[in-house]
Amino acid sequence: MSKKTLVCVVGARPNFMKMAPIIKQLNYLKETVSVYLVHTGQHYDQAMKASFFEQLGIPEPDVDLGVGSGSHSDQTANIMLRFEPVLDAVNPCAVLVVGDVNSTIACSLVAVKKQIPVIHVEAGLRSGDRSMPEEINRILTDQISDSLFTTERSAEANLNKEGIDSKRIHFAGNVMIDTLLANLQLASPFAETLKDYCTSDAIKEGGYALLTMHRPSNVDDPETLTRLLQVIVDISEKLPVIFPVHPRTLSRIEQTGLSTLIASGNIICLPPVGYLQILGLMKSAKMVLTDSGGLQEETTALGVPCVTLRENTERPITVEQGTNTIVGSDGNKIQACVDDILITGGKSGRIPEYWDGKAAERIVEDIKSLYF
Ligand code: UD1
Numbered sequence: 001m002s003k004k005t006l007v008c009v010v011g012a013r014p015n016f017m018k019m020a021p022i023i024k025q026l027n028y029l030k031e032t033v034s035v036y037l038v039h040t041g042q043h044y045d046q047a048m049k050a051s052f053f054e055q056l057g058i059p060e061p062d063v064d065l066g067v068g069s070g071s072h073s074d075q076t077a078n079i080m081l082r083f084e085p086v087l088d089a090v091n092p093c094a095v096l097v098v099g100d101v102n103s104t105i106a107c108s109l110v111a112v113k114k115q116i117p118v119i120h121v122e123a124g125l126r127s128g129d130r131s132m133p134e135e136i137n138r139i140l141t142d143q144i145s146d147s148l149f150t151t152e153r154s155a156e157a158n159l160n161k162e163g164i165d166s167k168r169i170h171f172a173g174n175v176m177i178d179t180l181l182a183n184l185q186l187a188s189p190f191a192e193t194l195k196d197y198c199t200s201d202a203i204k205e206g207g208y209a210l211l212t213m214h215r216p217s218n219v220d221d222p223e224t225l226t227r228l229l230q231v232i233v234d235i236s237e238k239l240p241v242i243f244p245v246h247p248r249t250l251s252r253i254e255q256t257g258l259s260t261l262i263a264s265g266n267i268i269c270l271p272p273v274g275y276l277q278i279l280g281l282m283k284s285a286k287m288v289l290t291d292s293g294g295l296q297e298e299t300t301a302l303g304v305p306c307v308t309l310r311e312n313t314e315r316p317i318t319v320e321q322g323t324n325t326i327v328g329s330d331g332n333k334i335q336a337c338v339d340d341i342l343i344t345g346g347k348s349g350r351i352p353e354y355w356d357g358k359a360a361e362r363i364v365e366d367i368k369s370l371y372f
Contacts, residue, residue: 006034006094007096008022013049016275017052017175019058022175025363032368033368037062038063041065055275065078066082072133079106080106093371095117098175099121099122101137102137108145118141118145123148123159124150126155126158134314151354152352156169156171175363176297177297177356181301181357182357187280187283190203193273208239208241209241210282212288213228213291214246218310219248226261230261230331231334232289234265239286241289244270287305287341296322300322300324300351305345311326322352
């Protein structure tokens with residue numbers, strides 16, 4: 001039997017943590033299958049890409065498509081144009097994509113049109129909010145995938161409603177939590193990450209809120225961004241706020257002239273941090289305020305209360321079983337939730353089924369029997 005090649009695609013920051021454990025597992029099968037790693041180049045800065053590869057032990061990509069930033073159409077179309085010749089040259093047995101970023105749908109679409117099977121890891125999550133670019137990417141990727149691996153049981157019902165047969169769906173658990181559990185002991189102490197940004201006794205273990213915010217719905221509209229940052233400034237009077245600022249958010253803050261507002265609060269801004277740094281910052285936080293999908297899951301795994309600055313979530317298990325509360329962008333709701341956590345300690349939650357560090361093992365076992 002000839003050796004097969006599996007193309008694995010990463011593009012943006014949250015993809016790296018999801019792909020790392022899958023590649024590690026596939027490596028145990030290197031006699032049977034070779035991995036051809038494609039980086040689309042959607043994220044390209046050292047802080048958004050290279051540090052993750054190093055820290056997570058992801059091998060150098062076999063090819064970097066170098067697409068960079070652009071409008072959604074521009075970015076998606078460019079990835080497609082540059083990915084097609086790679087498939088022609090490599091002729092893989094399947095293409096494996098993760099998550100819901102533009103790279104995920106772009107590469108899936110190229111593969112399916114060439115009749116190459118698509119494997120989607122983190123399938124079936126739905127926020128019900130079609131104004132989110134990721135929701136469109138999720139729906140379309142799932143429709144054209146041959147094998148769909150889910151992180152929570154509700155995902156299967158979402159997929160069934162869209163006409164996807166259970167035969168193609170595999171409940172595997174959460175690869176992002178595989179990475180978290182594998183790296184928890186290596187997490188950088190929060191004080192180490194903060195040492196260049198504040199005095200050593202300014203921030204205590206469990207004595208700060210960690211904030212991340214980059215969704216277009218929160219940062220692109222100047223009015224919403226101003227309102228949110230004003231609430232954060234108010235919160236920072238009760239609890240210092242650590243804020244690693246995403247490049248999209250930084251440019252909106254600068255365009256809207258909001259740097260002075262931020263400087264008026266007890267807010268420590270940092271550039272985007274690496275995986276081991278954000279893990280350390282999450283682990284030691286009193287609470288996390290975020291609009292990220294990944295942090296909602298990671299805080300549930302860590303047992304740290306999470307205040308989600310969105311109107312909905314595609315990860316309902318983090319609310320039903322975990323530590324997550326959805327508050328949207330309404331100042332009063334955010335304040336009330338933060339106050340509740342300060343008084344009661346917030347939700348303690350429990351670990352969802354199969355968030356046990358073995359999701360990648362289950363996925364690779366299944367794809368081995370299906371494709372190699
Ligand atoms: C993308 C994903 C989002 C994910 C997020 C994590 C889509 C539709 N969105 O959003 O789901 O949560 O990544 O970060 O795929 N930029 C840099 N350096 C970089 C990358 C981007 O400065 O390395 C700046 C550019 O100004 C760019 C902007 O950030 O225009 C946005 O980048 P983009 O890749 O379009 O989307 P994200 O907002 O990062």
